Amino acid sequence: MGYNRPITIGTIDYANAWPLFHQLESFAGHVNFERFSRYPAELNRLLQAGELDISAISSYSYGLHSESYMLLPHLSVGSTGPVHSILLFLKEPIASRRPSTIAVTSTSATSVNLLKIMMEMYYDCSPAYVTTEPRLDEMLRDADAALLIGDPAIQASWNDQGLHVIDLGRLWNEWTGLGMTYAVVAARKEAVQAVPEAVQAAYAAMLQCKRHNQNHLDPLIRQACKQLGGDAAYWNKYFHSLQYDFGSKLQEGLALYFRYAKQLGLLARDVEFTFFEDHQSAQKVKE
């Protein structure tokens, strides 16, 4: 029982997740943890490989591996409407010509599959997808459109290059009437079994950290302006338009995304949400 090492936590290396994890260390109290800040696709891989115990991951990756994970309640990155940082850049308006090749960022999993769902089910087309580094100019050299997420998407949206832009959060909301959840925070079931107190303590620290950051956005806004560009008004709007709670409306949107993904063969199985607290109360009932 127990690990003879710090618990390992993965956090997303994009501004969209700063309200969840900015200065997590100062809320950790006695929790002995090591933090790894990476892009989503890398976190997906590390959690699956057991190199992380808890991580923010693409929600799609939860869908792929839900049998091994537990969701940490009230922690997610989502939006009901525009997300501002999950953007499809097209050379031509989609209404006049459907793209035949789309270059997609190698850092994403949720948004790439969200795009596939939208192309198939909303735009009724089946383009070829090429996975590339997130560099817009290079992506558009051989493709009709490019999908970027996170900070590179935001920075590209500031340069008007005459491209047509679709915000996937906005389109999902207009199409389905629901919100979308791009990232969830999951713990490996193995870790929950081996070190339940450590997982509980890390979870409590994350909740406290999120509450604090949401009430103190100014330092995050200043850091974003300095590190990524843009002005305070932009970042204020950005952080306020993202949703971090994984409430019932956002769960409903993600459940629909999983159903569509299964329908298109992007996921092999139905996905159930298993929450860390549910597990704990279930344990108590059994005892």
Ligand SMILES: C=C(O[C@@H]1C=C(C(=O)O)C=C[C@H]1O)C(=O)O
């Ligand atoms: C809001 C965003 O959501 C991100 C999108 C992800 C994906 O597409 O897999 C993963 C994590 C999220 O933080 C963003 O990238 O801007």
